[in-house]
Amino acid sequence: MAKPFIIPFLLVVNSAYAQTNTYLKPGDTLKYSPQSDKSVWISVQSSDANLALALFMDGKKVKDQDDSRGIKSVERLYFTPEKGKIYELKIWAKSYLEKSKPAKVTITESKNVQVLKDQLSAGQFVEDLHTFRSIREKANSGLYVYRAKKQIDSIYQQAEKEAENCKNIFDFYKVIAKVTGFEGSCHNYTDLPNHASYYMTQKPEYLPVTLTNIDGRLLQDSKEVVVPLGAEVLSVNGIPAKEMINRFSQYYFSDGFSMPYRETAGFERGMIDKFYMEFGTHKNYEISYRWNGKINNVSLPGISLESFRKLQDSRHSLSFDKKLMAEKYSFNKEGEGIYRLSVRGFDFATGKEDPAYTRFSAFLDQMINTLEQEKVKNLIVDLRGNTGGTGALYEKVFSYLTQRPFRDSHYAYTKFNEVPLDEKLVIISLFLSNGVKDKYGLNTYLKQLYPKQIQDKYYWTDDKNPLILPNQKTFKGQLYLLVDQRVASAASHLASLIKSYTNAVVIGKETVGGYYEHNGHLPLVYELPNTGIQTGFSIVHVIQDAQNLPDQHKGQGIIPHIEVHQTDQEFLDQTDVYLKKVLELQKERI
Template sequence: MTKPFIIHLLLLVNSVYAQSNIELKPGDTLKYSPQSQKPVWVTVQSSDANVAVALFMDNKKIKEQDDSRGIKSIERLLYTPEKGKKYEIKIWGKSYIEKSKASKISITESKNVPILNGQFTPAQFVEDLRIFRSIREQANSGLYVYRSKQQIDSIYQKAEEAAANSKNIFDFYKIIAKVTGFEGSCHNYTDLPNHASYYLTQGPEYLPITLKNIDGRLLQDSKDNKIPLAAEIISINGISAKEIINRFSQYYFSDGYSMPYRETTGFERGMLDKFYIEFGTHKQYDIKYQWNGRIDEVTMSGISLENFKKLQESRHSLTLDKKLMAEKYSFTKEGENRYRLSVRGFDFATGKEDPAYQKFSVFLNQMMDTLEREKVGNLIIDLRGNTGGTGALYEKVFSYLTQRPFRDSHYAYTWFNEVPMEEKLVITPLFLSNGVKDKNGINAYLKQLYPKQVQGKYYWADDKNTSILPNERTFKGQIYLLVDQRVASAASHLASLIKSYTNAIVIGKETVGGYYEHNGHLPLVYELPNTGIQTGFSIVHVIQDAQNLPDQKKGQGIIPHYEIRTTLQEFLDQSDVYLKKVLELQKPTNK
């Protein structure tokens, strides 16, 4: 990596410190020392790179931020110095357009920050939509898996009419987010170039409560609030809870037609941005709610974005989630003759050569030692919250659960092995971390893995999709599989194998990842030239090694045998209702 640049020279303009036209090459890091002695906003802006920033106090990192996704990105930090402390900001490029060689960076310190207000013409929106469609028609092998060409043509016709009438970037973003979700892939991605809050008011106009969707009911999720915790929200500013859930779901994407993730995740991940794109900010909120069989209505003043962030970060429902997600993987005793293997992600190792993979293999062997020594009859596989990662890790887990050989997929293919529309391709951190710096590196990778063309499709090489043998020691007792709506990608792939080829009793919610197939393996990201909106998708269509089951239809995630529903009291207590269900179902086993 090139040695970091240290920025010393600053210009004082209208009480604002500023430095502009600093060159940043891929791989470089800039160091910047804030000048103000009082609280200010530090704004870092790039003309042609997605930048990330980190704030250090006395050489210790206290905050890292990458709010904006686009190449013309902006990062804002509220800098509040303490007397006697030394501060430094580091800035580096995270991604860039394939043709770019270097980027220009500007840094400012100011008491206030302006609202972003990019002006675009209807013609520019329509042009970006047409490019958006062309990208997907040339590169997205999942485009016609769940939708016919006629359906795709129809939605684009309506989208183009709406784009021609768009007034601002939010209007246009809503249109292409809806089209993105229509395709049916949880790996799809379309987002604004900059964080939505940068386009919104800086005043106290944000929602004074947080929300949680529990089985289609919107519950008040903030402690010490005017509205009781767990009160059911009926409407906000006249918009019904059902409509809020429905409109909010359009910003989140799933494999096929699965809806639980789309309808719930926004209230966990999108309340800082997507909520206000759809419903706007307001000085006052009229909230109708139900509590103890009674309907009440209250008017509450909006709060600042910083205060809303604090509400969201301290919401009641995080209690159980923090407990669940405390470790990437664990093995715990859960009562008489019952153990639980929890895996919260498959992103802790890059492959079989990674030392973290070897450590995980040792962990699984030790798990088998315990199960065999104690003659355990019941094993819970807990995948809740697992959004996927490295295929070798899920394969390793399944090798301890199956008595039959298996493969990653029946087959997998792309539509190309040379990247189309490379002039709009974004070189992402995933590529950079693997030494790939341009389209040539990506093309070399594709030609190695997908060399064989048959009727316009490039198939995964047979030597990369080999048969995987069961481990010498496999668990032969009763399996309970816990899944929720967040389970995706490699985790849903594992869940489909477990449901398909073991005696597992599946408990939870339909997963966001598909049972029979999904688009995965390699994500590409493109940037639209006018708005700077980025859109991406995984380019490989994977037909999974899962057998047909009567309760699994095309386009569904993994369907549980027992769907979990949570009572108000269980929500208040943050009870683990999944484990309670296992206890209820467990059959006595003779040792």
């Protein structure tokens, strides 16, 4: 990696406090010293690369930021300096178009920032829709897994009519988000080039409460606001809760037809941006809610975006989630004769050669020794919140839970082993971290993994899908598997194996990841030429090593044997209803 260098300072009269232009090569890092001693907005932009930044104070990192994903996107950071402190901003390219050369970077310090506006015609939106479809048809092996060609044709016909009437980038984003979700893959990705808040008003017109979806009911999730914590919000500005849930769900994607994640994710992740894209900002909010059996109505003024961010970041439900996700993996005793293995992600190691994989293996060895020495008969495997990661890690876990050999998949394939439409391909950070800097390196990689062509499909090599043997010591007692709507990718793959081939009682919510199959392994991202919207998907269709079960149908996530629900009081008390259900079942079995 080339050495970072200091950016020179250039004053621009009237338009900004400071502005500079320089060039950034892939792999380089820029260093910039903020010039202002007052609070300012620092904006960083390039027409050639998607940038990320980190702010350091006296050598210590105080903030990471990668709000926007498009190649021509902007990163905005509100900088408030403290006297006597030394600040430094580091800037690097997270991704760039395959054809890109060194990226020109502009850094501006200014008192205020403008709302971003797009100047696009209906014809440009339609052109991007055509490009979008061409990308999916040529590169996405999951396009026709859950939908027939006639269905895909129909939704694109409707999308084209809608694109012709689009007034702005939000309108068009809604059109292609709907199409993206229709395909049925939790690895699908379509997003605006800039963070949605950059396009929206800076006036105090944002929702003065936060919401969470608990079993189809929207509960007020903030303390110290007029509407009581835990009150059921029935409508906002006349829009019923059910309609808000349905309209939010179009922005989030699942394998097949699974809905629990799509219906809850927006209230956890999308209140900052997608709520306002869908419902707009308002000077006043008319809120109808139920509290203590009575329906109440209140009119509240909008608040600033920064105030809403603080509400969202301090919401009641988040404290339980932070506690749940505090450790990547752990092993704890939950009562007499019962332990819990919790794994919150499989992204902490890149493969078997990673030292983190070795440490995890030693951790699992210690776990199985404890279970054997104490003659434990009950084990909880808790995968809640686990969105996946490295396949070798989930395979390692299952080797301690099964007595039968297994494989990652029956088979896996992609539609190509040379990247199509490479002029629109985005070289993402995953490729860069593995030394792949262009389409040629990617094509070489694909030909190694998927060399065998059979009827226009390129199959995974056998040596990449070996038979995996059980560990020498395996758990043979009663398993309980905890899953929620966030369980995806490698985690849902593990959950499908556990449900399929062990005695596990599955407790929780239907997962976002599929039981029988999914698209995974390797993501590609493309950028649409006019809007700069990025769209991506995992290119490998995987048929998982899971047996047919009567309660598992094509297009479903892992369906729990026992679905859990949370009462209003349990929400207020932050009761772990999943663990509570396991302990109740264990008592019944004694």
